[in-house]
Amino acid sequence: MKGIMLKSSVALIMAEMVLTTVMTGCSGSGTKAETTAEYQGVQIGVITYSWRSMPSTPEDIINYCKQTGITSLELMGNIAEEYAGAPAGPAWPQNFREMSDKEKANFQLKREEHAKAMTEWRLNDASPEKYKELKAMFDEAGINIHLVKFSPANWSDAEIDYAFESARILGAKGVTNEIGLEAAKKLGSFAEKHDMYAVFHNHGQPGDSTFNFEEFLVFSPNNKLNLDVGHYFGATGKHPNELIEKLHDRIYSIHLKDKTAKDADPADTNAPWGEGDTPLGDILNLIQDNQWDIYCDIELEYEIPEGSDAVVEIRKCVDYAKSLLTTKE
Numbered sequence: 001m002k003g004i005m006l007k008s009s010v011a012l013i014m015a016e017m018v019l020t021t022v023m024t025g026c027s028g029s030g031t032k033a034e035t036t037a038e039y040q041g042v043q044i045g046v047i048t049y050s051w052r053s054m055p056s057t058p059e060d061i062i063n064y065c066k067q068t069g070i071t072s073l074e075l076m077g078n079i080a081e082e083y084a085g086a087p088a089g090p091a092w093p094q095n096f097r098e099m100s101d102k103e104k105a106n107f108q109l110k111r112e113e114h115a116k117a118m119t120e121w122r123l124n125d126a127s128p129e130k131y132k133e134l135k136a137m138f139d140e141a142g143i144n145i146h147l148v149k150f151s152p153a154n155w156s157d158a159e160i161d162y163a164f165e166s167a168r169i170l171g172a173k174g175v176t177n178e179i180g181l182e183a184a185k186k187l188g189s190f191a192e193k194h195d196m197y198a199v200f201h202n203h204g205q206p207g208d209s210t211f212n213f214e215e216f217l218v219f220s221p222n223n224k225l226n227l228d229v230g231h232y233f234g235a236t237g238k239h240p241n242e243l244i245e246k247l248h249d250r251i252y253s254i255h256l257k258d259k260t261a262k263d264a265d266p267a268d269t270n271a272p273w274g275e276g277d278t279p280l281g282d283i284l285n286l287i288q289d290n291q292w293d294i295y296c297d298i299e300l301e302y303e304i305p306e307g308s309d310a311v312v313e314i315r316k317c318v319d320y321a322k323s324l325l326t327t328k329e
Contacts, residue, residue: 040325042288043295044318045072045146047255048079050300051310058083058134062141068315071143074226074253074297077150077163080170084130086121089114119155122162131169138171146295147199147226147253149176153183160187164194174199174252176226179216188220199252201226204268207235213243217250224250228299230257230270233278237262240279241286244294253295254287256280256321258302270302272313273320281324288325296321 038044046068048061056079065071082088090110093099099107138145148167152160152175167175174197177183187198200223205211217223225247229240244251258276260269273280287294298317300310 039322040288040327041291042284042325043072044070044256044298044321045074045295046070046298046300046314047074047149048076049149050298050314053304053310058137062137062143064311064314065141065143067311068318070314070318072295072297073138073143073145074147074149074176074295075145075170075172077148080131080134080148080166081118081126083134084126086126087114087117089118119159122159123156126162126166128166128169131166135170145170145172147174147176148172149201151177153177153180153187157190160190161194164190164196168194168196173197174224176201178203179205179225181216184216184219184223188223191222192220197222197224197252199224199226201255202228203231204235206232207262213247217247224252226253226255227251228255228257229280229283230255230259230276230278230299230301234259234262234268239282241282244283244286248290248292248294251292251294253297254283255299256283256296256317257299272302272305273317280321284321284324285326 046065048056051061051064054060054064056076058079061073061075061079065073078086090107093103093107096104096107135145148163148170150163150167152163155163163175174191175187176199177187179200179202184198184200191198198220200216202213202225206213213225213227217225227240227244227247229244232238232240232243244254258271258273258278258280260267260271261277262268264277270276284296287296298314298321300314300317302313304310304313
């Protein structure tokens, strides 16, 4: 009986989500220029992870966007799900490294219990209406959600369907996941099913000489990259533009950050923008000159100076990015 009820609940949620798509149009169609403001032909946005050091309710995020001039977001999935009523999980202990093995095991058990509770909530209780409400809030503020980072590769198939359809309701064209072969194999087919994109984010993996981005793209034409140019440059020492020129049609978005070079001292280290070695100007101008449809999202990872906060620092990043772009007549 429980299995029948579960399937019925999922079917109802999916039906409501499909109806929303019919009424609002497919999120995978159109271009970013149709829904968001650009600067000199380049969309400068942010991943909401950048505000992790601050309260991050949707209302908070909207306020931060207004303060920083941001109109385009990669939204972290936990923000959306918490708004929709997901069960709260255990807070990550600040002293995790100092915890005993027993304490770590107990914490891991709580995380596993929360994961089970999340599965039950997604399949039985998550309401499309809450995501419609959330989208309306951002729409009213003039803010576009172009990606949602649910990272669902290890979820059940039904939960992956939920992730893509929830992201669609929020106005996104894709769902982000950390890059990996199994994730790329699995999520590509779901992206095709939902006429959306599975978008994969890199860290330092390109520093491995055997790493090849194209291996993750062959599984589906709907697999795209969320290229973190800071991680790429810091790990490889290579100019990101060579890769961007080669794969620009498979790059959905770029994470912008400044890092020191691979052979610098200290090497491969996050830095305030303008103090690292990442060729951000070259990257932004390449996208601008070619008018490629690539979202450029700030990811704040350097240490926030004393007396400042993430809003102030992201405003600096926005201004710095704009200063690198050539004024077009």
